Amino acid sequence: MDPTAEPGRLIEHTVESNVKDPDNACRRTSGDRRRVLVVDDDPVVRRIVLELLNSRYNVITASTGVQLPELLKKHQPDLVILDVMLPWLNGFELCRILKTNSSGQDIPVLFLTGCKEKEDLLTGKEVGAAAYLTKPFYAKDLYREVDRLLAA
Amino acid sequence: MTPLRRGLPEDLLQKIRLDSLFRLTISLTSFVLAVYLWIFSFVSDLRPLALLLAAYTVPYLAAWWLASRIEAARRLLDYALSAWDILGIACAVHLTGGPNSPFFFLYGVPFLVQAFHFDMGQIRWNGLLSALSYLVLIGIHRAETSRELAAVYAGHMLFLGIMIMTAVVTVRLLRRKEGALRKNVLAMESNITLLNELNAVTLDLPRTQLQEQIAARLNQILRPFGTFARLWVHDESWRALKGIGEHPAMRPGSASYLPVRACPAFALRQPFSFSQTHGDPCPSEQFNYTAHLCLPVRSEKETFGVLLLGTYAARPWEPDDIRFFETLAHSVALTLQRKALFERLQEKITELNFSFEVGVAALATFVGSTQGIDETTVHILDNVLAILKVDRASLMLWNVQTQRLQTQWVRGTDFRIHSPLALGLGEGMAGWALQFGEPYWAEYAMSDPHYASSGQMIKSLLCVPVYTMDRNPLGVINAVTVSQPRAFSEREINFLKSFGRQAALAIENAQLHHKNRSHIEQLKELDKMKSQFLSLVSHDLRGPLTGVRGYCEILKQQARGPLTSPQADIIRQLERQVDLQERMVDDLLDFARMEKGRLSIHPAPCDVETLFKEEVEKSQAEARERDVALTLSLPAASLAPVVLDEGRIRQVLWNLIHNALKFTPENGRVAVRAAPEGDSLAIEVSDTGIGLSSDTQDRIFDKFFQITPGGSKGAQGLGLGLAICKEIVLAHRGKIRATSPGLGLGTTIRFTLPLRSALAASAPLDSREAA
Numbered sequence: 001m002d003p004t005a006e007p008g009r010l011i012e013h014t015v016e017s018n019v020k021d022p023d024n025a026c027r028r029t030s031g032d033r034r035r036v037l038v039v040d041d042d043p044v045v046r047r048i049v050l051e052l053l054n055s056r057y058n059v060i061t062a063s064t065g066v067q068l069p070e071l072l073k074k075h076q077p078d079l080v081i082l083d084v085m086l087p088w089l090n091g092f093e094l095c096r097i098l099k100t101n102s103s104g105q106d107i108p109v110l111f112l113t114g115c116k117e118k119e120d121l122l123t124g125k126e127v128g129a130a131a132y133l134t135k136p137f138y139a140k141d142l143y144r145e146v147d148r149l150l151a152a
Numbered sequence: 153m154t155p156l157r158r159g160l161p162e163d164l165l166q167k168i169r170l171d172s173l174f175r176l177t178i179s180l181t182s183f184v185l186a187v188y189l190w191i192f193s194f195v196s197d198l199r200p201l202a203l204l205l206a207a208y209t210v211p212y213l214a215a216w217w218l219a220s221r222i223e224a225a226r227r228l229l230d231y232a233l234s235a236w237d238i239l240g241i242a243c244a245v246h247l248t249g250g251p252n253s254p255f256f257f258l259y260g261v262p263f264l265v266q267a268f269h270f271d272m273g274q275i276r277w278n279g280l281l282s283a284l285s286y287l288v289l290i291g292i293h294r295a296e297t298s299r300e301l302a303a304v305y306a307g308h309m310l311f312l313g314i315m316i317m318t319a320v321v322t323v324r325l326l327r328r329k330e331g332a333l334r335k336n337v338l339a340m341e342s343n344i345t346l347l348n349e350l351n352a353v354t355l356d357l358p359r360t361q362l363q364e365q366i367a368a369r370l371n372q373i374l375r376p377f378g379t380f381a382r383l384w385v386h387d388e389s390w391r392a393l394k395g396i397g398e399h400p401a402m403r404p405g406s407a408s409y410l411p412v413r414a415c416p417a418f419a420l421r422q423p424f425s426f427s428q429t430h431g432d433p434c435p436s437e438q439f440n441y442t443a444h445l446c447l448p449v450r451s452e453k454e455t456f457g458v459l460l461l462g463t464y465a466a467r468p469w470e471p472d473d474i475r476f477f478e479t480l481a482h483s484v485a486l487t488l489q490r491k492a493l494f495e496r497l498q499e500k501i502t503e504l505n506f507s508f509e510v511g512v513a514a515l516a517t518f519v520g521s522t523q524g525i526d527e528t529t530v531h532i533l534d535n536v537l538a539i540l541k542v543d544r545a546s547l548m549l550w551n552v553q554t555q556r557l558q559t560q561w562v563r564g565t566d567f568r569i570h571s572p573l574a575l576g577l578g579e580g581m582a583g584w585a586l587q588f589g590e591p592y593w594a595e596y597a598m599s600d601p602h603y604a605s606s607g608q609m610i611k612s613l614l615c616v617p618v619y620t621m622d623r624n625p626l627g628v629i630n631a632v633t634v635s636q637p638r639a640f641s642e643r644e645i646n647f648l649k650s651f652g653r654q655a656a657l658a659i660e661n662a663q664l665h666h667k668n669r670s671h672i673e674q675l676k677e678l679d680k681m682k683s684q685f686l687s688l689v690s691h692d693l694r695g696p697l698t699g700v701r702g703y704c705e706i707l708k709q710q711a712r713g714p715l716t717s718p719q720a721d722i723i724r725q726l727e728r729q730v731d732l733q734e735r736m737v738d739d740l741l742d743f744a745r746m747e748k749g750r751l752s753i754h755p756a757p758c759d760v761e762t763l764f765k766e767e768v769e770k771s772q773a774e775a776r777e778r779d780v781a782l783t784l785s786l787p788a789a790s791l792a793p794v795v796l797d798e799g800r801i802r803q804v805l806w807n808l809i810h811n812a813l814k815f816t817p818e819n820g821r822v823a824v825r826a827a828p829e830g831d832s833l834a835i836e837v838s839d840t841g842i843g844l845s846s847d848t849q850d851r852i853f854d855k856f857f858q859i860t861p862g863g864s865k866g867a868q869g870l871g872l873g874l875a876i877c878k879e880i881v882l883a884h885r886g887k888i889r890a891t892s893p894g895l896g897l898g899t900t901i902r903f904t905l906p907l908r909s910a911l912a913a914s915a916p917l918d919s920r921e922a923a
Contacts, residue, residue, distance in 0.1 A: 042695060048702030055711065085691065114694045116738070118754060136698040136734060139705035 033058050034150050037077035039065050039094065040112070041086050045135070049081065049112070052139055053146065065094040072104050079149055080104075082129075084113040084120065092127050099128040108149040112137060164226040167269055168219040171233060172212040174265075179209040208240050234278050237262050242285040250293035251286065251305050259286070259312060263319040270323050270330075279316040286312065332472070335377075339476035342373045346480060350487040355494040360396070362491055366484055367397020370459070373480070377473065378465045380441075383449070383484065385457035386412065393418060393457055417446035418458045423478065443468045447481040451489040459484060503643060526561070528662040532655040533563035536631055539651075540614075540644055543634040547655075548575070548582055549627040557582055557628060565634055573606045580604030582628040585615040591645045595637050611637040614645065618652040618659075626656050686744045693737045701730045728774065735806070739872045742803075743855070746879050753797035753883045760826070760833065761791050763798060767805040768824055771813065779818040780839075782809070785825045794833055796905055800880045807873040808837040808901050815899070816841035831907050832886065838900035844892035852890050853878040881905070 038049045038061040046061040053059050060075050062068070066088050071077075080098065084091035091111060098104040108130035113120070116134045124132045131145040186201045215229045241262075244255045259282050266274040290297070290305055297305075349369055353362060363385055370381040382402075384393040393410045417424040426444040441462035449456045459481040463469065469477075529547055536545040544564030548557040556574040575583040584602045585592040594600035597613035614631040629652050631640075704723045707715060715723070745751045768784040775782035805824075812822040820840040827834055844852065851857050855875040881888040881903045888903035 042698070044695075044699040045702065048699070048706060051706045051711070052702070052709070114691050114698070116741075118752065135694055136701040136730060138701070139709070 034078040035060060035075055036079045036081060036146065036150075037062065037071060037075060038081045038112075039063075039068070039086065039091070040081075040083040042083070045083070045112070049142070052142060057146070057150075065089045065091070068094055068098065069101065072098075072101070072107075077107060079108055079110060079146060081110045081112050081146075084111060084115045084124075092123050095124075095127040095129055110145055110149060112142070164230055165219050165223075167271075168215055168226060168230055168233065171230075171265070172216040175212045175237075176209055179205045208236075211236050230274065231277055234262060234266075234274055235281055238278065238281040238285050241282075242289060245286075246289055246292065250296065251289045251308065252301060256286075256308055257311075260315050263315045267319040267322045270327055272320065272323050275316065275319045275323060279312075279319075282312055282316075283309075332470075336472055336476075338376065339472070339479075342376075343476065343479050343483060346370070346373055347483050350483055353487065355491055359491060359495070363396040363488075366487065370480065370484070371397065371399045374461070377463075377476075379461050379463045379469075379473075379477075382460045382462075383457060384410065384415065384418070384460060385449075385488070386418070386455075415446065415458055417448050418455065421448045421450060421455055423447045423474070425474075440464075442466060445469065445474065445477060447478055449481050449485045449488065451482075451485040453489060454492070456485055456488040456492075525659065525662040525666055528658050529561045530563060532629075532651075532658065533561060536629060536648065536651065537564050539647065540631050540640075542612075542614075542631040542638075544610075544630075544632040546630045546632070547627055548573075548630065550586065550625040557586060560627075564632070573604065575604060581613055582615045582617075582630060586617040586625055586628050589617055589619070591616045591649055593640045593645065595639050597632075610634055612640070614640045614648065616645070616648040616652045618656040620656055620660055626659065629655065683744070686741060690737050690741050694734065697730050697734055697737075701727060704730070724773075735810075735873075738803075739876055742876045742879075743872045746876065751876075751879055751883065753800050753880065755795045755797050755884070757793045757795050758798045758801075760794050760796075760801075761786060763802060764805070764824065764826055764835075767802055767809065771806070771809045774810070774813055775822065778813055778816070780813055780816050781821045782813070783821070783823050785823065787827050791826065791828065791833070792907070794905055794907060796884055797880075801884075801905070804877045804880050804903070805835075805837075807877050811873060812837050812839035812841060812899070812901075815839065828907060829904065832904040833907055834902060834904050836900055836902045838898060840898040842899075843895045843897040844890060844899050845895050849890050849892060853888065877903075 033056070035058040036053055038046055038059060040046050040049070040061070041063050043063075046063070050059050050061055057079075060071065060077065062071055064087055065082070082091040082094055086094070089097075091113060095109050095111075098107065098109060109128065110131045110133065111124045111129050112133045112135065114135045121132055130149050133141055133145060183202065183205050186198055190196075190198050212233065215233055219226050219229055238259075241255070241258045244258060245251065245253045248255050262278045262282070263275060266278060286309065346369060350366065353365060355362075357365070363383055367381065367383040370383065374381050380399045380402075381397070382399070383396040385396060386392070387394055391412055393412060393415055395408045395410070412418060416422075424446045426446075441464060443463055443465075445461040447459045447461070449459050459477070461477055533545040533547060536542070542564070544562065546559055546562040549560045550557055554574070556576060557579075558574050573580070577583055578587040581592050581594065581597065581600060581602045581604070583604070591614065592602070593612070593614040594603065595612050597603050597610055598605070600613075603613070610632050612633040616629045616631075618626045618629060620626045629648060631648065704727050706712070707723055708720070742751060764784055764786065768782060772782055809822065809824065816822055816839040822837065822839045825836045825838075848857075853874050855872060857871050857874070878888050884905050886903055886905045888901065890899060890901045892899040
């Protein structure tokens with residue numbers, strides 16, 4: 001979906017990162033920290049995840065999934081954390097796009113969402129998510145899942 | 153039919169045999185007489201007589217023998233025998249003293265015999281031979297003829313002539329009588345043939361075809377009688393007679409229709425006869441018959457028409473003939489009667505079918521009336537089109553506000569072209585029908601005084617008013633023909649009347665349904681909004697919780713500086729509040745699902761021991777805080793895995809433990825026990841808390857039920873926790889119960905889960921179904 005397809009509406013999106021030079025992030029050495037991309041429309045959640053993971057990983061956050069392909073290309077993350085209820089494209093759709101994209105196929109996806117329904121969980125599995133965490137989440141759960149996924 | 157015979161005896165063989173037998177008898181009798189006379193010596197010598205008798209008899213015996221073998225020679229033999237007879241008689245007369253012999257009178261015998269046989273040829277032959285032989289005898293005995301004798305001879309000749317004449321006349325008369333008899337037999341035979349044929353006629357034939365067949369057969373049967381027949385039957389309106397059947401004697405231009413009043417036979421139901429010599433000729437035919445006969449064709453019940461018979465014969469019919477014709481007419485009438493009955497039966501069947509069709513249509517309409525008013529009305533009108541076979545059908549609805557009838561739906565040809573016609577009560581045919589509550593129709597609608605023009609050319613119009621169940625005017629159904637004018641039968645009007653009643657019901661039903669449906673749709677909409685609202689609420693409620701918990705977690709990491717002990721304590725408190733809040737949001741959502749009957753469980757085999765340990769462990773912090781001892785006791789033998797929805801059972805346990813902690817004062821105890829019990833697992837959560845009064849024991853699982861604790865703390869939560877627990881346990885096909893010895897004496901909540909669960913590991917269950 002092209003955001004420009006709907007004229008008159010501005011797509012607000014932010015990309016934050018703890019990486020000093022995000023443009024050169026791809027030029028990393030083997031000793032570099034692994035990168036996590038977080039897509040969530042809630043700045044508080046973005047902030048919290050950033051704070052929690054900051055010490056261990058390079059974290060890039062985005063408010064919408066619309067720039068996901070560019071972000072993937074630019075930052076080449078090792079893990080993507082997605083919210084479900086996102087503007088424009090919801091998390092499931094994003095995940096599906098990611099999994100059909102050659103560059104994103106192998107990146108594990110972690111859903112961090114307020115959707116607790118069994119159906120949502122199943123949908124998450126179906127679209128190829130590696131883990132599913134519900135909000136409000138505990139830091140230990142997040143650490144456990146992220147470590148697990150990045151260790152693999 | 154056998155032709156009338158022309159002077160020939162039917163069986164010559166029989167005649168010859170009869171004759172031979174007769175002669176033989178005579179000869180033998182004569183011989184016996186002679187023997188008798190000879191015994192008493194009246195006759196001296198038998199020989200000449202025996203010779204004579206033999207000479208007379210032998211040819212007859214030969215003829216007998218021959219006749220049975222050679223069929224062609226029979227007539228010749230017959231004539232030869234006659235000649236032999238005459239010769240014998242002549243010889244006898246000659247030998248006994250010439251023409252004056254008393255044996256002369258034997259000449260009369262052959263005539264009697266031949267007259268007996270009706271044999272005109274033989275009579276003539278015998279007459280000729282007798283006269284000739286007698287003249288020869290006179291010639292032979294010429295010498296002894298005196299004047300007196302001559303007179304006697306003349307007298308004899310006269311006698312002979314009279315004999316011949318008598319025989320001829322007798323035969324003629326008898327033959328005529330016989331002819332009449334045969335004709336009667338023929339007539340009877342013909343009538344029987346006709347009756348049989350008429351009986352065999354299939355009544356399935358169209359009426360005209362049947363009548364034509366009858367007329368054709370009549371002409372065939374009547375041909376031997378020199379008579380032509382034409383059947384005149386009345387038409388539907390009884391105003392005209394229609395001529396059926398053609399025959400060779402008909403002239404071109406013969407009328408096919410005749411007004412009923414022109415036929416007195418039909419009008420008066422009596423036979424009428426006409427002849428050229430007297431009476432008026434029948435206007436129906438231009439055949440120049442010498443005689444006509446008109447017979448009414450009528451059964452005991454009804455009159456169908458007239459059978460007209462005509463003949464060119466110079467001699468008019470005899471009474472016998474007329475009786476025969478009358479019988480024929482009656483036979484025809486019976487057949488037509490049968491046909492009429494058959495038709496009536498068929499009509500009844502059609503009518504039955506028709507009402508059946510109407511019933512089905514009405515039913516379908518009524519059933520269809522749940523579709524909405526437009527579909528229902530279209531269905532009704534289409535049925536009217538199909539059943540009445542009209543060009544257009546429309547429904548005008550009575551508008552109570554404007555007090556006008558307005559066309560709302562039109563189906564059929566040109567149904568789009570209609571000017572909006574608004575009629576008041578009594579205006580136009582439709583208004584008239586509605587005002588008087590009776591169907592109104594006109595074959596030529598546009599010339600009807602009540603017709604209100606809509607600017608369209610129509611032919612026939614039938615308006616049937618329809619009323620609601622409570623007799624309020626609903627509208628008028630119109631059936632219109634555009635191409636051909638047509639009459640509407642009683643049956644059709646009745647149909648539309650009853651159909652109108654059904655249609656009214658269907659329309660009312662549709663209106664009602666429409667109302668209901670919009671109501672249901674509103675409810676559905678509301679329900680949808682409720683669901684959306686709930687999910688939004690839960691999302692929005694969880695959002696801040698995520699934030700609070702997240703920041704707590706960050707603080708706990710002490711990345712921004714170390715925390716003091718009271719600070720850490722505050723953060724723990726905060727986190728517990730978040731937990732509680734999260735549970736409440738979950739409960740709210742579960743409750744919403746429960747209300748919709750959608751609380752589903754996803755059972756899977758589960759290690760219950762770990763589950764219990766973890767859940768109890770989770771609540772230990774809270775218990776410590778409340779200064780309540782929380783203990784778990786499990787049986788010595790390890791518990792087998794149980795098929796259950798792990799998340800849900802955890803929810804139940806948490807709820808029960810949390811509740812127990814909540815209502816247990818400081819220094820109290822909360823004990824969780826689990827043990828297998830028969831084929832189920834029993835779990836107990838007992839506390840030393842405030843207890844339950846006997847009347848609240850059953851109510852604590854009700855939705856929104858709250859116990860206000862005796863302490864200073866107000867009720868926490870929504871009062872949904874236990875209701876949801878009950879629902880979950882029921883969905884697992886378990887049981888849950890609360891018992892308490894009394895207020896202040898603690899409470900035990902006990903629930904069971906079936907061990908060999910009937911729940912399939914994969915099949916999700918609906919809580920309502922399970923309950």
